Amino acid sequence: MVKYDKKTLKRMIDGDLTWEELKPIISGTKDPDRFDKIIEILQEKVSWDEKIILPIHEHLHIVSKDGKRIVKCDCGYEFGDYKENWKKKCRIRVRDTAEELEEFYPKYMSCDPDWEELREYFCPGCFTLLDTEAVPPGYPTIFNFLPDIDAFYKEWLGRKAP
Amino acid sequence: MNNKPIGWNGKTLMKMLEESEKYIKETKSYYGIDKLKLKEEDPFKYERAFASLRGALVSARETALHVAASPIVKEIGELCFALYTPEGDSIVVSTGILVHVHTMSEAVKFMVKQDYEQDPGINLGDIFLNNDPECGNVHTTDVQTLIPIFWKEELIGWAGGVTHQIDSGGITPGHDLVSAIQRFDDGTYYTCRKIGSNDKIWKDHMINARRSVRTPFYWELDEKCRLAGDLMIRDAVLEFIEREGIEYYKQFIREVIEEGRRIFQERVKERLIPGRYRAAAFFDIPMKEEAWQPRAKIDKISNQPLEIIIKNDGSMFLSFDGASGPGPNPMNCAKGAMEGGQWVLLTQVLIYGDKVNDGAYFAVDTDYPIGTWCNPGDSSLSYQSPWGNLIPAYTGMMKCLSYGLYSRGYREEIVPGYGFTGDAIQGGGIYSAGPLKGQRWSLSTFEISGQGLGASGVKDGLDWGYAMWNPEADLGDVETWELFQGGIPYLSRRVKPNTAGHGKYRGGANYEGVAMIANSKEVDFFGARDGYCFHGSGGMHGGYPHATGYRLYAKKTNLQEIIQNQKEYPLGDPDPSNGEFEKLLEGDIVRKKNCTIYPIILENNDMIYYALSGGPGYGDPLERKVESVKQDLNNGIYTNDLVYNIYGVVAEYNEEMGEWVIDKMGTDVRREEIRAERKDKSLTFDDYWEQERWKITEDMLSEPVKRMYSESLRLSTKWRKEFLEFWRLPEDFQLEVK
Numbered sequence: 001m002v003k004y005d006k007k008t009l010k011r012m013i014d015g016d017l018t019w020e021e022l023k024p025i026i027s028g029t030k031d032p033d034r035f036d037k038i039i040e041i042l043q044e045k046v047s048w049d050e051k052i053i054l055p056i057h058e059h060l061h062i063v064s065k066d067g068k069r070i071v072k073c074d075c076g077y078e079f080g081d082y083k084e085n086w087k088k089k090c091r092i093r094v095r096d097t098a099e100e101l102e103e104f105y106p107k108y109m110s111c112d113p114d115w116e117e118l119r120e121y122f123c124p125g126c127f128t129l130l131d132t133e134a135v136p137p138g139y140p141t142i143f144n145f146l147p148d149i150d151a152f153y154k155e156w157l158g159r160k161a162p
Numbered sequence: 163m164n165n166k167p168i169g170w171n172g173k174t175l176m177k178m179l180e181e182s183e184k185y186i187k188e189t190k191s192y193y194g195i196d197k198l199k200l201k202e203e204d205p206f207k208y209e210r211a212f213a214s215l216r217g218a219l220v221s222a223r224e225t226a227l228h229v230a231a232s233p234i235v236k237e238i239g240e241l242c243f244a245l246y247t248p249e250g251d252s253i254v255v256s257t258g259i260l261v262h263v264h265t266m267s268e269a270v271k272f273m274v275k276q277d278y279e280q281d282p283g284i285n286l287g288d289i290f291l292n293n294d295p296e297c298g299n300v301h302t303t304d305v306q307t308l309i310p311i312f313w314k315e316e317l318i319g320w321a322g323g324v325t326h327q328i329d330s331g332g333i334t335p336g337h338d339l340v341s342a343i344q345r346f347d348d349g350t351y352y353t354c355r356k357i358g359s360n361d362k363i364w365k366d367h368m369i370n371a372r373r374s375v376r377t378p379f380y381w382e383l384d385e386k387c388r389l390a391g392d393l394m395i396r397d398a399v400l401e402f403i404e405r406e407g408i409e410y411y412k413q414f415i416r417e418v419i420e421e422g423r424r425i426f427q428e429r430v431k432e433r434l435i436p437g438r439y440r441a442a443a444f445f446d447i448p449m450k451e452e453a454w455q456p457r458a459k460i461d462k463i464s465n466q467p468l469e470i471i472i473k474n475d476g477s478m479f480l481s482f483d484g485a486s487g488p489g490p491n492p493m494n495c496a497k498g499a500m501e502g503g504q505w506v507l508l509t510q511v512l513i514y515g516d517k518v519n520d521g522a523y524f525a526v527d528t529d530y531p532i533g534t535w536c537n538p539g540d541s542s543l544s545y546q547s548p549w550g551n552l553i554p555a556y557t558g559m560m561k562c563l564s565y566g567l568y569s570r571g572y573r574e575e576i577v578p579g580y581g582f583t584g585d586a587i588q589g590g591g592i593y594s595a596g597p598l599k600g601q602r603w604s605l606s607t608f609e610i611s612g613q614g615l616g617a618s619g620v621k622d623g624l625d626w627g628y629a630m631w632n633p634e635a636d637l638g639d640v641e642t643w644e645l646f647q648g649g650i651p652y653l654s655r656r657v658k659p660n661t662a663g664h665g666k667y668r669g670g671a672n673y674e675g676v677a678m679i680a681n682s683k684e685v686d687f688f689g690a691r692d693g694y695c696f697h698g699s700g701g702m703h704g705g706y707p708h709a710t711g712y713r714l715y716a717k718k719t720n721l722q723e724i725i726q727n728q729k730e731y732p733l734g735d736p737d738p739s740n741g742e743f744e745k746l747l748e749g750d751i752v753r754k755k756n757c758t759i760y761p762i763i764l765e766n767n768d769m770i771y772y773a774l775s776g777g778p779g780y781g782d783p784l785e786r787k788v789e790s791v792k793q794d795l796n797n798g799i800y801t802n803d804l805v806y807n808i809y810g811v812v813a814e815y816n817e818e819m820g821e822w823v824i825d826k827m828g829t830d831v832r833r834e835e836i837r838a839e840r841k842d843k844s845l846t847f848d849d850y851w852e853q854e855r856w857k858i859t860e861d862m863l864s865e866p867v868k869r870m871y872s873e874s875l876r877l878s879t880k881w882r883k884e885f886l887e888f889w890r891l892p893e894d895f896q897l898e899v900k
Contacts, residue, residue, distance in 0.1 A: 012620050013573065015667070015787065022621065026574045030432060038571035054435070054569055058619075058666075058703045058781050091844035094853070103807045106660050107739040109709035112755055114864040115446055115463060115694040118706075120844070127840045129704035129782040134696040135442060136463055136867040138858040140888040145565040147437035151474045156431050 002031045009034070010041050035157075048076055051162050054147055059128055060086060062149065064162050069149065077125025085143040090121040090130060096137060113137075168279055168310075168317040169248060170412065175274045175284070175317065179249040186524055190477075192251075192420035200410070200417050211406060211414055212254065212517065218398030219243050219256035222323075226391030232328055232380035234608050235387060237642040239634060240326040243391045245399065246270055248317045251520040253415045261506040261631035262324040264523055266306050268298030268498035270320050273308075273354050282356045286312045289358030289389060291367075293330065294351055295496040295545035302330045302349045302546060303337040307388035309361075311396045313408055319415070321395035323388035328606040328646065329590070331375040332546060334761050335604050336588030340688050341760050342546035343458045343490040349546070350374035361393060376590065377604050380646070422513070422521020427476030429512045430525075433575065434566030439470040441558035445550055446694035446866070447491050448756040458490040461866040463695060464535050464551050465874045467881065468558035472566065479527045480504065480559065484881030485534035486873040488543055493550030497530045497537040503552045503630070504528065504559065510633055511563050511577065534877055550690065550758075553582055553630060557698030557778075560616070564702060573619030578702035581613035581672065581775025583629050584691030585711050589761060591649045591685030603649045605687065612637025614662060614670025614708060614777030616701075622790075623662070623670035623777040649682035650770070654733035657798045658773045664808050665705030665779025666786050671799045672774040674734045678721060678767060685764040689713065689772065693757035694866075697775060705779030706808075711757035712738065714771040719749035721767040735771055737801070743771070783809050784833055788824050795822040810836045855889050858897075869899045 004012075004025065011017050012025065031037075042061065043052050050063035050072060059074045062082045071079035071086045079086040095101050096117040101110040104118075111118065111134060119133040119141075133142060153161035167174040173181075185194040201208045223243050227236050235241050242258030250270030255263045269292040278284055290308045293299050299306065304326055311319045332339040332349030342348050350371070357367040363385060371385070372378035403411050443466040450461040465486040471479040488494040501523065508526070509518050530537040535551050557579035564576040590604040612635060615628035629635035640652050655675045663669035679685055691711035700707035714735055724731050724746075732742035743751050747769070764770070791811040794800045802822075805811045812828030815821075845853065857863055863871070875882045875897065886895055 009571075015620055017620070019621075022574065030572060032432070034571040055571075056565070056569055058568075088847045090847060091841070092847060092850040093840065093844040094850065104664065104706065104804065105709050106737065106801075106804070108712035108753065108755055109660060109738065111696050111710060112694040115866060116444065116696060118696075120840075122840050122844055127837045129784070129840070131704055132701050132706050134444075134700040134707045136444065136465075136695075136863075136870060138854055138863055138867065138871065138889075139442065140885060142440055142442055144441065144562075145437065145439055145569075147435045147569065148474070151436045155474050156436070 002029045003033060004031050006037055006041060009037055013041065046074055048072070053162050054149055056145060056147070057130065059123065059130060062147070073123045073125055075123060075126035077123055083146065085141060087121050087131065087141050089124065091124050091127070092122070093120045095120070166315065168284060168315065170316055175248055175279050176277055179271060179274045182249045182251070192423055192521065192524055193416045195416060195420040198417050198421055200414055201421065208414070211402070212418060215245060215254045215398065215402060219245060219254055219395060222391040222394040222398070223256040223258055225394060226323070226387045229390040230383045230386040231325070232383050233642050233645050234328055234606065235325045235384055237638045238608050238611055238636045240608060241324060241387065243321065243323045243395060245395055246320040246322060247415055247419070248319060250274060250320065251419055253319070253418055253519050255518055257634055259324065259326065259632045260509060261300065261502045262304060262306070263502070264505040264520065265298050265300060265498050265502040266308065266322040266324060267520055268501070269306055269308060269354055270322070272297035278354070284310050284317065285359065286310070287360040288356055289363060290354055291352040291357045292354045294353040295499055295548065296541045297354055298498045300499040300502060300552070301338070301548055302332065302351060303327045305330070305352070305384065307385065307392055309392045309396060311399050313400070313403055318408070318411065319399060321392040323391045325384040325388055327375070327384060328380050328604050329376040334686050334688065335376050335590035336688065337606050338547035338549060338586050338588065338690055339492055340547065340690050340758055341454065342492040342544040343453070343455055344544050345542050347546065348544055363389065376602055418517055419519055419521045419524070422517040422519040423525045424521070425516050426508070426513050426522045426525040430472060430476040430478065433512065433570055433572055434472050434563065435569045436472045436474050439472070439562035439565055440468065441561040441699040442467045443554045443558045443699040444695045445493070445554045446692060446756070447489065447493055447550065448694055448758060449491055452756070452758070452760040454760060455490070460489060462489055462491070463866045463870040464493065465870045466551065466555035466558060468555065468562060470559065470562045477525055477527070481529035482534065482536050482555070483529055483531055484874050484878045485531060485536050486870050487533065487877060488535045488538035488540065492544045492546035493535065493548060494538050494543045494545050495536050495548035495551045496545055499548050499552055500530050500536050501528070503556050506631060507556050507559055511560065511575070531877060547690065549583065554692070554698040556630065561699050561702055568619055576619040576702070576780065578616040578705065578780055579698045579700070579778045580615050580628050580630055581670065581708060581777050582692050582697045583610045583613055583631070585689050585757060585772040585774060586610050586691070587687070587689040587770065587772045589686040589688055591682040593649060593681055594683040595681040598648065603647050603682070605647045605650055607643045607647065609637040609643065610774065611635040613775045614672050616663070616777040617665055617667035617669050617705060617780035619780060620667070622668050625670045626672050626774065628670065628777070649680060649685065650677045651680055652677050653731065656734055658734065659736050659798055659801045660804055661709050661773065661776035662799055663701050663706050663708035663776055663779035664783045665701055666781025666783065667705070667779065668786070668794070668799070669701070669705070669708045669777030669779045672776050674771065674773040676732055676734060676769060676771050678769050679764045680766055682766060686761040687715070687764045687770060688759055688761040689757065691757035691775065693755055698778070701778040702780050704782040706783070707778050708776035711773055711775065713752070713754040713757050713759050714743060715752050716743055716747050716769045717750045717752070717764065719747050719767050719769055721747070721769060732769070735773070784836060788826070788829060792822055792824050806832065858889060865899055868897050872897045872899055
């Protein structure tokens, strides 16, 4: 059974593995204890105490708090019930003019604001950019991922969810 | 006509297919298999059997392309082979353009359901040709050759091969015909047609085929290539049966497909999380100003919303409910083509390296809603370039799976998307001078198969090296492309700055090229790529979409004078707002925001520009390591102005050192400024919601956007309900396009 030590996985998360180190991890059989080790690493990285149930984003985690499952940022900002789209708690900038789009893309190389706009979703706590959406104006905010936590823990991991 | 059924144990093929479908419906397992008996009894024999068949298919492919093949097939291997059950389910596949493995499966099923067994008959030595997307193909340019394999009097399988043609005789030269708006523009159609017997292609078919396309020599070479490969597969299967016995073979092919299905579900359980995943991708079809045909003068955006449900047993449900409608354009996509796209990507993300076959297809339930762009159900439409919808649409699937991979900890497997396999510059002309004078050349470069891949969760995306339809993507050599498109020689090929999607890990980057028209007459030129909309579903976890394409060409130039005087000419377009074309050329220079254009006429010394696609980024760009940004600057991946704006990196080029030097303190300050700007210029969700809703209710949406919404709202009750609920709109709400 393939296993990687926490140090290697932490270096991978931090983008510090060389290609020679990373390639076998990509090509090889997966390590079944990865989930638990990653949770341990992430738990050590954050300054708060709530137990991470499921990481759902580079900076967001579903955690257990007071018997409820909420989405929480690395910085401590709490987005509320994980069954609600966390984007509804974000600060949002909509780039819907050519001038705003050309700050990030050369002329001719971005969407036309009559056809599409570029939305940036920020964490209200630390203003980390959490997501972008390139969608036609008026498109409903997309709720990307709603995990079935209990089924995952009970039926796939064979234990009760925290 | 066959009097005696050719299926197993006296059954007809149609009966066998009915039974197969009944088993999968009722038991969820392939042919109701509950135990992999052969594997359990002798796993070494079982694995050796699979490896020997797979080796035979890979060998057939590698050999066939050297027997006879067009440059496009030989150079980058635009072909693949597969072995099918009598019912048409793939057992084992070669390497190559695997998107076609499942499409050929649909072609076999079409023949079975149409009772080809009775008429026109299926006999040893028969050869069938198909390129009809409505019964198992992507577009007419992909041509399939299928032969039945018999053991004694029973049909025990099919060998199939696909190649991509340079031209299939459509409304204009080329392989993805932008100006095709109905079936009758798509080129020559072979709807599962018998074209040979006794292992020989009929003379009348080849005469007809040669007269139906613009590149008859290459068409004929590729027909021979596919048939050669099929015959090698047939020989290998018969040798297998001689060695292992017919009963072993019959049981083996079913167990292997069932194992493929189980592997898929186990891999899902190993790498994903049960739950609901969603993404939305888009593609612009800007034909209002481009189309010649009055009824095709419509600007459209394809809405490509994707929902994936991962169930507790590891199976998957995939739905494009909410997709917008088809139209008078070539991007309509048949259901079989969608299934081919779904299958080829799943083989790359979840089931690579093991029993890659239709088992993965059977593990996924799908909903391609009838009447939408992904299942129009109307064979009179054009299906000449369904890639325009299929390719961006499946970025959504990659992104959805990536959310699961992230949560499970397998960040190295994340791929939020990929670049569009454009800019597919196409056309052709006739040599007006030189040794080939009078002969036709065709512009059909397949360097489009080297696109940027999306970033993963631990590293940057692959530069200029990915095509979603061919896991062995290769952009090929200029010298090979010039063999068949000598009328448009290359002047340059180099890295194009700012194509890669921004992010903590950037997407793959790509390059640009310039070519001129020479020694030619009657030259058509056109191309297709994203222009008004970003390609696909964009970046992930704060990463940005990669840059769009655009169109640039120059007519009536002074290039001859420049060449004679040995002056500088454009080698690219690194800064579109200060273009080399405008600085160095005299002539009529055309720039268009839309990258998809109808054919134009070009003459000698006219020049064309093209740029290939980057890939989407991953994560907040402010978290990108400064050293990585420095490397981007030194490699010409990004320019300094954009690096300052988006990565907050302050750098200056040091002439003496010949490299960029980072101002670390300046970078810290700039990154803080960007964070402050994010705070100042962002809205609360409620304010954003009011602002976006206002665009809808106050008629601020453009015509193509309104058209997209009106189609999706009409075609899906569920999508309409969610749209109205989200924006709190009345139940009778309508968005109509005048």
